[in-house]
Amino acid sequence: NPTILIALAVVPSYSGTLCDNPTIARLSHPSALGLCPCVASPTARTIRTNIVKMATNFxxxxxxxxxxxxxxFDTDRKSLASLYREQSMLTFESASVLGANAIVEKLTSLPFEKVKHQVSTLDAQPTMVEGGIVILVTGQLLVDEEQRxxxxxxxFxxxxxxxxQYFVFNDLFxxxxG
Structure with a gap:
């Protein structure tokens, strides 16, 4: 359960086992989180609350x-610069570039004038880093005058x-x- 792992990872008193009390240790993880004094600290409660909030909006x-x-992207690729930082990395068709300027240079130098993305699926998950989100998109795109x-x-x-502020740390395309 990711909630427990995150909460336990940041509670200083956690020693590697759920609890020394054999009765509590046999409980399911969510119950143990609520009962065990090792992980029921105010810090753990705050973390669980924040995780629940994030789970509702990520x-x-x-x-x-x-x-x-x-x-x-479809109207003005240069405007994407604000979404990247110097530590951002783009891998586009196996070619990687690092940094906002290099990423925008790569995106604006792609060999087409017009492009239209159509998203088919979008899946997202929160990451262990506070507030981070991993996003996977599948879809179709039309470039220039292509019909297919x-x-x-x-x-991302x-x-x-x-x-x-959110920024794109990693971008793989x-x-x-087939």
Whole structure:
């Protein structure tokens, strides 16, 4: 259960076992989290509360991000610069670049003028890093005057900068053939 793992990882008194009390240790993880004094500290409760809050909105954040990202990509790729930082990495069809400037240079130098993304699926998960989100997208895209769409998959890892703003830490793009 990810909730327990995250809560236990940051509670200083956690010693590697759920609890020394054999009765509590036999309980299911969620029950033990609620009863065991080792992990029922105010810190653990705060972490669990934050995880529950994040679980209710990370999918919405991912959806909004993807809508914005592809809207900008399809109309003005240069405007994507604000979504990346110097530690961001893009792997586009197996070629990797590091840093916001290099990423925007790569995206703006792609050999097409017009592009239209159509998202088929979007899956998201929260990450262990506070507020982080992993997003996996599949879809189709049309470039220039092509009549046949190309299938693609793209994965993003969103992180938060020191001011709390989301940015793209990792971006992996692949066309899917066959």
């Amino acid at each position: 999918e919405e954040i991912a959806k909004q991000f993807i809508e914005f990202y592809y809207s900008q 769409p190309m299938n693609y998959t793209q994965a 890892q969103l992180a938060r900068d020191p001011s709390g 692949k066309l899917v053939y």
